[in-house]
Amino acid sequence: MDALSHVLSLLDVESALPSRFEVGGPWALRFPGGYRHAKFGVVLGGSCWISPLDAEPALLRQGDCWMVTGGRPYVMSSDLETRAVDAVPVFMAAESIERVRYGDAAVDTVLFGGALTFDESSARLLLEILPALLHVPAASDQADVLHMALRMLAQETAAPALGSGFMTQRVIHMVFVQALRIYASTTAADGRPAGGWLSALLDPQIGGALRLIHEEAARKWTVDELAASVGMSRSSFAEKFKTVVGSPPLDYLMRWRMHAAGRELRETDRTVHAIAGRWGYGSESAFSNAFKRVMGSTPRDYRSRRPPQPAEPYATASPYHS
Structure with a gap:
């Protein structure tokens, strides 16, 4: 399994239902921040603007795909002059979240999209490294897979x-990976760093070390061993790893172990003691302390708590709401 697949396999993901949004005339909807979603879509007809906070507005034309991430507020609009109104009441008032109609004029813009909602630890791991807006023009060769998936x-x-429910979730995951x-x-073609572990996965040396960590996470790795495995000196490796990944190698190893252990707690009936041993901890108490530092709760509390539920019925149903 490649390193990105290892990371994605540990994410706690809840797919949202896809939604079709039809609108006409001048319009502007403001979506508040604070969500743990990656929202994406395609312009099926017409055009519109998308304006994330702290990012340049982008004009979306027919066939263009987009994704907004990181919980940032943003505005979608017919133009850059119309005053934006709160989007939440618009979607709350819709008869069906799967097809939302807005505006009194004849429909001239149609959007279709979906969303992925992540638990808090997964959102920190993934969404903060992504740009406020990812815009893929229709003419781009890279849009082909997105178009195919969104048509499905x-x-x-x-x-x-x-x-259909199973198919929808898998296709939404495919869109996100693409x-x-x-x-x-x-970012690689432009010579820009992608950020966080995504940059690390693209680096031959650091990416190689991450693959070893992911594949043998229970091993009692030392920085010297990891450095030697990718042909670097200890000091150069430690400095480069922290610069690219954002944390020292052994800190990353501990976080990775805890995310993997969290998956076992959610999906198996193994005892906490057994899971601690599987991930290289000699005592349950040492494992529990490390787990709480990384995941914010003890292993038993983490296992027993229910997945977070949305405060409102629309909270995970559309790529456009908050």
Whole structure:
């Protein structure tokens, strides 16, 4: 398994339902920040502007794809002059979240998209490294896979069949992975760092060390061993790892172990003691202390708590709401 697949396999993800948004005339909707979503979509017809906070507005034309991440507020609008109104009441008032109509004029813009909601630890791991806005023009070769996936989503939404719910979730995951690939490839082509561990995965030396950590996380790695495995001196490796990844190698190793252990706590009936031993800890108390530092709760509390539920019924149903 490649390093990105290792990371994605540990994310606690809840797919949202896809939604079709139809609008006409001058309009502008403001979406508040603080969400733990990656929201994405495609312009099926017409055009509109998307304006994330702290990022340049982008004009989205027919066939363009986009993704907004990191919980940043943003505005979607027909132009840059119309005064924005709160988007939440618009979606709360809709008869069906799967198809939302807004504005009194004839429909001239149609958007279709979906969203991925992450738990808090996964959101910190993933969304903060991504740009406020990822814009993929329709003419780009990289948009082909996104277009195919979003067409599949549109078909499943318009005419649900056996297994549609399962199909929808898997396709949304595919869209997200493709967006990560596009971001990584475009930043590499431009000579810009992608940020966080995504940059690290693209680096031959640090990416190699991450693959070893992911594949043998229970091993009692030392910085010397990791450095030697990628042909670097200890000091050069430690400095480069911290610069690219954002934390020292052994700190990253501990965080990775705890995320992997968290997956076991959620998905298996193994005892905390057994899980501690599987991830290289000689005592349950040492494991519990490390787990709480990284994940914010004890292993038993983490296992027993229910997944966070949205405060409102619309909270994970559309790529456009907050």
